[in-house]
Amino acid sequence: MFKFKTPSNKTLETMSEIAKGNLNDDFETKAINKIQELTGHENVKITSSGNNSIFIALSAVEGDIIVPDQGGWHGFKQIAKFLGKNIKTLKTDLGIINPKYLDEMDIEKDSALIYTSFAGYCAEQDTKSISKYCSANDILSIEDASAGIGDRKNNLGNGKYSDIIIASTGSPKMINVGSGGFISTDNTEIFERTKLPQKLSKTSQIVCGGICCELENVDEKLEVTFNATKHLKNNIPNTTHPNKRGVNVIIHHDNAKEISWNLRKSLPIDKSGFITTCPNYNRIKQKAIAVEIKNLAYDCLEKEYLDKIIEEINNQL
Numbered sequence: 138m139f140k141f142k143t144p145s146n147k148t149l150e151t152m153s154e155i156a157k158g159n160l161n162d163d164f165e166t167k168a169i170n171k172i173q174e175l176t177g178h179e180n181v182k183i184t185s186s187g188n189n190s191i192f193i194a195l196s197a198v199e200g201d202i203i204v205p206d207q208g209g210w211h212g213f214k215q216i217a218k219f220l221g222k223n224i225k226t227l228k229t230d231l232g233i234i235n236p237k238y239l240d241e242m243d244i245e246k247d248s249a250l251i252y253t254s255f256a257g258y259c260a261e262q263d264t265k266s267i268s269k270y271c272s273a274n275d276i277l278s279i280e281d282a283s284a285g286i287g288d289r290k291n292n293l294g295n296g297k298y299s300d301i302i303i304a305s306t307g308s309p310k311m312i313n314v315g316s317g318g319f320i321s322t323d324n325t326e327i328f329e330r331t332k333l334p335q336k337l338s339k340t341s342q343i344v345c346g347g348i349c350c351e352l353e354n355v356d357e358k359l360e361v362t363f364n365a366t367k368h369l370k371n372n373i374p375n376t377t378h379p380n381k382r383g384v385n386v387i388i389h390h391d392n393a394k395e396i397s398w399n400l401r402k403s404l405p406i407d408k409s410g411f412i413t414t415c416p417n418y419n420r421i422k423q424k425a426i427a428v429e430i431k432n433l434a435y436d437c438l439e440k441e442y443l444d445k446i447i448e449e450i451n452n453q454l
């Protein structure tokens with residue numbers, strides 16, 4: 138049986154001890170300090186959810202909100218619409234952002250581009266080229282690094298390249314606490330412009346304690362996930378962006394719906410969300426099967442489990 142990712146035992150124990158009143162440290166400050174180290178941003182705010190982090194970021198934008206045409210997060214558009222922002226959709230290469238397509242758009246002054254570290258979770262974005270274009274054209278770059286924090290190559294979740302970094306720490310994210318999120322930036326005005334009432338963005342010492350624990354080895358967990366995904370991409374045909382780092386695998390197939398259904402039966406897991414079907418804005422807008430490696434428990438990312446996944450998928454294709 139494949140298992141769904143859960144917070145580590147240390148994380149659960151720490152959160153439990155805080156709840157009991159046995160640990161009284163200022164975990165919010167500790168979490169902020171750790172996030173500052175990872176992102177390189179001076180200003181960090183712990184939030185009650187990833188969507189609240191998005192809300193804060195988009196509230197600060199005065200111009201257009203530019204979103205990728207696929208491979209993003211549907212909450213970008215929903216929250217921008219709620220805030221009354223003008224939304225512009227950017228053409229991508231199956232979720233991968235190519236700055237040359239921004240040249241083809243009529244973009245209002247003081248606009249922002251919001252995107253995820255990985256296109257559809259399957260392929261890392263070129264944050265350096267995105268940053269270079271946005272900086273040269275006065276576009277605010279907002280990276281949802283929920284799956285990119287801790288990148289050992291320092292390409293993802295790096296404040297050197299992204300003006301604002303947001304993340305969810307809910308389950309089953311890389312920083313897996315069950316709830317919460319954060320936002321970081323070097324621009325102090327971002328927090329001053331938000332329309333989100335402070336009480337709605339309030340978090341707890343329990344969540345902050347969990348975040349501290351999860352951040353201790355987030356780079357190792359991300360690397361394990363990269364390696365697992367790479368192993369699948371190397372052994373399954375017709376994957377999307379096969380040569381790019383990612384945390385899931387998307388496989389093109391005209392019969393994706395039936396294959397996905399069969400795989401859910403042959404690769405049982407204790408929760409849904411391991412095998413999903415495209416077209417899907419959050420992944421790609423083509424017929425495909427998405428294997429959400431990022432959702433699996435880390436002990437299920439060992440070779441014997443990965444080879445079982447490969448065997449079952451190749452039998453279905």
